[in-house]
Amino acid sequence: MIRNFRELYSYRGLLLSLVQRELKARYRGSVLGFFWTFLNPTLHMLVYTLLFSVFMKNQIPNYAYFLFVGLLPWTWFSTSVSAGASSISDRRDLMTKVRFPAQVLPATVVATNFCNFIFSLPLMVVLGLFFGVKPSWHIVAFPVVVLVQMCFTFAVVYAVSAFNVTFRDLQHIVMNLMMLWFFLTPVLYRLSTVPEAYRRVLQVINPMSILITSYQALFYEHRLPDVVPLMSLLGVSVCLLWGATQIFESRREEFAESI
């Protein structure tokens, strides 16, 4: 794992350039340019707000803001995983023609989506101010939550991208799984509305629920996230990451041949 990341670090120039290019490519040619970063989550937010706040009349105050707090990190995770799945198998041109550390490709996807996440944070703050929610000092814990999510996302993306080289339909399966996962994660609803019996299970089997509730604690509830689940998730994520890099390293020799 250490070697994998050291290699990644030595190719940071490449990683940086690729991320830059991805970001530029996404917004190039569109009239609104960079504001697409904001548009996408805003539209999502509007749809869900209409659905849950107007039609279904749920009782969460400032629902649009609450939704946004959970939606942004979720988008980072889900787009990383679904785009990361095909990150290696789609780049045949690079993998078979140039000596190239394969982990740069999934890392680029994670990093690009991370940038998008960071860039859309100001919009979240502005929306909060609109609802009269001011950020509190608790946001100092924000980098810790981000770090945990980073580890977890890397682990999932590494494993998925490596497997997708041999099992090409994984990327389609992943898309559907992400949809299911989304509804199992307290983005649209509060964890406290889940019946007591399931709540524990949901927290244990779904690491994303711990992360999303942590973000909600920071930005919506103005408190520090629960330390025990978050820290145990950090431990689990590092273990997962170790496992994922092992899988990645053991399959990597086949990448160029199987693509």
Add this chain to the structure above:
Amino acid sequence: MANSPTEDAIVIQDVVKNFRKRTIRGEYTTFKSELVRWLRGNRTSNQQGRFIESLRGVNLRIPKGQTVAILGRNGSGKSTLLKLITGIYTPTSGSITVNGRISALLDLGAGFHPDFSGRENILINGIILGMSRTEVRAKMDAIIAFSELGEFIDEPVRTYSSGMYMRLAFSVATHVDPDILIIDEILAVGDEHFSKKSMAKMTEFKRLGKTIVLVTHDMSTVERWCDQAAWLDGGRIRRMGTPAEIAADYRQAVSLAEARSTVFTPPALTAGGGALPGLPEGPVVTDAPKPAPQVAVTRVWLTGPRGEELGTIAPETRAEVCIDYVAREAMADVEFVLTLASADGPVLYATSTRTDRVPLPTPLPPQGRLRFVLPRVGLLGGAYVLSVELKTGNNANPEAGREARCSFSVSTEHDDRGVFRPEHAWVVEEAPAAPVQAVSVPKHAAAS
């Protein structure tokens, strides 16, 4: 890493490379296919015959500073070998040691993005090829200048013509400044002007003492450029030697295979690696048929100005063709026929002792030598084959072994083209002068 000049740049030892058959056929495993197979109860995947042997034990040493060509028919494993050297593939067994920074031109324009300008793509492509960001930025202007794209450099690459695209890609690739350059069939890029420029760039690489490994099917490139050639056949290095020798052998083997109407199947899928038929051993065909011929040319070779045996010769030097023969039975009406052909077939010149009215002793002594003296070679750079046949009057059934041949190459720095190089001199005059008096033609001295 010692910096002794004798160190090898690349050492390949017993390298074997197998591919899974499904990889070659482009079949992907999917969960669906696995499930279907499992439902059919077909869990025992046929283990035998699952692998394809692409390389079956390659041993190759590439010395530092040499330009080495790898020849072989399509699918003989040349590209696989290059990818192994580059590190894109890992060998199934065996080892590859590379001393020095390596840059591979296996494909031009790796990672080019059509929506980005030439300049932005140079950055990405350069980094992908192994340069650092600062390095690319420093070389940016040189790369742009070399590509001759001018203002187009700031236009998106998708608006480029394919020639422009290749020029840009080639420019980046050649500015990487590696110790070892790996090239797969991409020397001829762009129009004549640009391909000359790329050739000049390659020559510069050579001059700087870089090691170049080259795969190409263009024999004239091989012979003009390379110091050595390796012939990859049936998954092994069949022969390594001077480019002229190897090219001649290779051509001969291919034509032999064609003559035997060998079916050209993908080598890796063929038993025995699909090797081309073997040639009679050695560059000089001397092995006698079972009953030793009574009358035969036993050996033909080329000597240089000082009488030394040569395989490569300059166009302006003196040369002699030495012809050894045996004539164990008294023969009347003997004729030696000498044929000079370029290595790819066409006969350039043929003459015989009868045509030239050479008085031969009758009867021929039982053993002897003829010398065919060329005051000046007068050929263009390239590979040639000399063959000498002994004909007799009672030549009812020409036996094999009466003929002997040798191949040689002419190396020159001249860029002249055509069939032969006549003795010539240029005379430059100020104004149209009075009728040219007999200009005493000086001996052309360029090559000596």
